[in-house]
Amino acid sequence: xxxxxxxxxxxxxxxxxxxxxxxxxxxxxxxxxxxxxxxxxxxxxxxxxxxxxxxxxxxxxxxxxxxxxxxxxxxxxxxxxxxxxxxxxxxxxxxxxxxxxxxxxxxxxxxxxxxxxxxxxxxxxxxxxxxxxxxxxxxxxxxxxxxxxxxxxxxxxxxxxxxxxxxxxxxxxxxxxxxxxxxxxxxxxxxxxxxxxxxxxxxxxxxxxxxxxxxxxxxxxxxxx
Amino acid sequence: xxxxxxxxxxxxxxxxxxxxxxxxxxxxxxxxxxxxxxxxxxxxxxxxxxxxxxxxxxxxxxxxxxxxxxxxxxxxxxxxxxxxxxxxxxxxxxxxxxxxxxxxxxxxxxxxxxxxxxxxxxxxxxxxxxxxxxxxxxxxxxxxxxxxxxxxxxxxxxxxxxxxxxxxxxxxxxxxxxxxxxxxxxxxxxxxxxxxxxxxxxxxxxxxxxxxxxxxxxxxxxxxxxxxxxxxxxxxxxxxxxxxxxxxxxxxxxxxxxxxxxxxxxxxxxxxxxxxxxxxxxxxxxxxxxxxxxxxxxxxxxxxxxxxxxxxxxxxxxxxxxxxxxxxxxxxxxxxxxxxxxxxxxxxx
Numbered sequence: 001x002x003x004x005x006x007x008x009x010x011x012x013x014x015x016x017x018x019x020x021x022x023x024x025x026x027x028x029x030x031x032x033x034x035x036x037x038x039x040x041x042x043x044x045x046x047x048x049x050x051x052x053x054x055x056x057x058x059x060x061x062x063x064x065x066x067x068x069x070x071x072x073x074x075x076x077x078x079x080x081x082x083x084x085x086x087x088x089x090x091x092x093x094x095x096x097x098x099x100x101x102x103x104x105x106x107x108x109x110x111x112x113x114x115x116x117x118x119x120x121x122x123x124x125x126x127x128x129x130x131x132x133x134x135x136x137x138x139x140x141x142x143x144x145x146x147x148x149x150x151x152x153x154x155x156x157x158x159x160x161x162x163x164x165x166x167x168x169x170x171x172x173x174x175x176x177x178x179x180x181x182x183x184x185x186x187x188x189x190x191x192x193x194x195x196x197x198x199x200x201x202x203x204x205x206x207x208x209x210x211x212x213x214x215x216x217x218x219x220x221x222x223x224x225x
Numbered sequence: 226x227x228x229x230x231x232x233x234x235x236x237x238x239x240x241x242x243x244x245x246x247x248x249x250x251x252x253x254x255x256x257x258x259x260x261x262x263x264x265x266x267x268x269x270x271x272x273x274x275x276x277x278x279x280x281x282x283x284x285x286x287x288x289x290x291x292x293x294x295x296x297x298x299x300x301x302x303x304x305x306x307x308x309x310x311x312x313x314x315x316x317x318x319x320x321x322x323x324x325x326x327x328x329x330x331x332x333x334x335x336x337x338x339x340x341x342x343x344x345x346x347x348x349x350x351x352x353x354x355x356x357x358x359x360x361x362x363x364x365x366x367x368x369x370x371x372x373x374x375x376x377x378x379x380x381x382x383x384x385x386x387x388x389x390x391x392x393x394x395x396x397x398x399x400x401x402x403x404x405x406x407x408x409x410x411x412x413x414x415x416x417x418x419x420x421x422x423x424x425x426x427x428x429x430x431x432x433x434x435x436x437x438x439x440x441x442x443x444x445x446x447x448x449x450x451x452x453x454x455x456x457x458x459x460x461x462x463x464x465x466x467x468x469x470x471x472x473x474x475x476x477x478x479x480x481x482x483x484x485x486x487x488x489x490x491x492x493x494x495x496x497x498x499x500x501x502x503x504x505x506x507x508x509x510x511x512x513x514x515x516x517x518x519x520x521x522x523x524x525x526x527x528x529x530x531x532x533x534x535x536x537x538x539x540x541x542x543x544x545x546x547x548x549x550x551x552x553x554x555x556x557x558x559x560x561x562x563x564x565x566x567x568x569x570x571x572x573x574x
Contacts, residue, residue: 065434070384189511192487
């Protein structure tokens with residue numbers, strides 16, 4: 001398939017994402033596959049650039065909204081899950097992340113968007129759900145051999161509280177596994193206070209879900225080096 | 226010196242008060258004032274009223290918050306589990322809506338005061354009204370029908386329903402939520418709320434595009450306020466940016482006061498709203514946790530400068546986190562008083 005046609009597909013896909021029109025976006029994906037694009041091309045040349053341009057706010061000077069982020073990520077996750085088994089070669093997993101919302105926090109939207117971004121970028125993700133105890137983050141991270149623990153918080157007290165990321169850091173220290181795992185945090189409180197991630201004991205934070213794959217990749221690199 | 230009520234009254238009748246009125250949203254902090262846990266505090270309306278009256282007296286701001294926590298609305302609609310924290314607002318721990326059938330069976334009580342939690346809330350507002358003795362407006366708070374489903378089914382599933390789902394099911398849910406919203410407004414006003422803070426984060430530009438706002442959210446703002454009308458209503462951002470939707474709400478709904486997000490530009494808001502509407506400009510209150518008094522002063526001065534230039538201005542906070550030290554709350558109010566004085570008090574705006 002020529003580069004020109006790919007661009008046309010990507011443009012149509014971006015328009016569908018911008019309009020939060022899921023049916024149209026999935027139709028474009030199917031037509032691309034029917035038209036001869038390989039599953040790899042669809043994922044790497046349509047889905048991922050679409051997701052990153054949308055979530056990274058690169059397709060419009062206007063504010064890109066959470067509903068657009070949500071849809072771009074949702075489709076990325078769905079399509080990637082469906083197409084990876086059809087790849088000619090098993091893709092290399094770039095790292096393993098356990099993710100959940102902090103203890104006492106029942107807001108799962110940001111986590112869901114990040115999961116879509118990470119999966120589309122070939123990270124293995126274990127979703128621990130919402131309201132996750134700090135012990136569970138650490139136990140599960142060790143059980144699955146994760147590289148990174150990702151903790152999402154929507155509220156200040158769940159970001160900064162004693163059962164949040166601070167306690168996860170403390171547990172890593174107590175169990176002597178700080179060198180094997182990194183902590184990344186995200187969510188509204190960190191956007192209003194850019195150094196808050198340091199105060200809660202995290203190694204990094206992501207302002208948008210689109211940044212998550214790159215930041216997680218560098219954390220994985222640190223852990224494995 | 227004017228009272229808070231006089232300051233708001235002056236603004237609403239187009240005059241300049243002695244200083245910019247201050248809305249300082251201290252909620253869970255009331256538990257600390259009374260030496261109670263947050264669960265004990267919210268168990269009784271009289272506790273919350275006492276906490277609010279004490280905090281207003283202690284810090285000297287201009288309003289009394291007649292609200293407990295947002296999740297109380299979900300409780301009235303059937304949420305069976307509220308999760309209490311030691312240092313933050315109670316959270317929804319049980320989603321009322323998990324299947325389409327749950328939407329169909331969602332029920333709004335005819336008489337909201339029959340629900341014990343709502344009765345505690347209206348009892349609190351009644352005590353506040355009495356305690357205020359006409360000096361400070363009591364704020365009642367309602368969640369807009371367009372945002373309420375997020376508390377009933379989770380934000381993700383609600384986004385999924387209104388973006389990708391069955392429009393008939395979506396509208397059925399919104400009908401029920403709108404009925405609840407308008408009944409709440411009536412009940413809070415009857416209990417003594419002077420102003421209604423109408424909270425609609427999902428309608429903000431942070432969540433949806435302007436086109437979707439016009440198509441999906443705006444009609445429901447109109448519906449929610451149909452019975453009560455826009456008088457005495459403050460449109461609250463709920464944590465999202467609202468400048469992009471201000472002109473539409475002003476034109477189609479006619480609400481007279483808008484509570485901005487810290488990231489909304491005050492000058493732009495004024496040009497979008499025209500000269501009559503009131504604007505509450507907000508400080509990024511998460512930073513109050515660790516800003517020094519000097520930093521707080523500089524930030525307040527900056528906001529006040531823009532606000533006074535814009536006119537018809539109120540200074541506000543979002544939902545102040547519990548982690549803000551008392552001395553910083555005092556520094557905030559002192560700075561707003563210092564920078565909020567109007568030399569031309571009494572003049573027409």
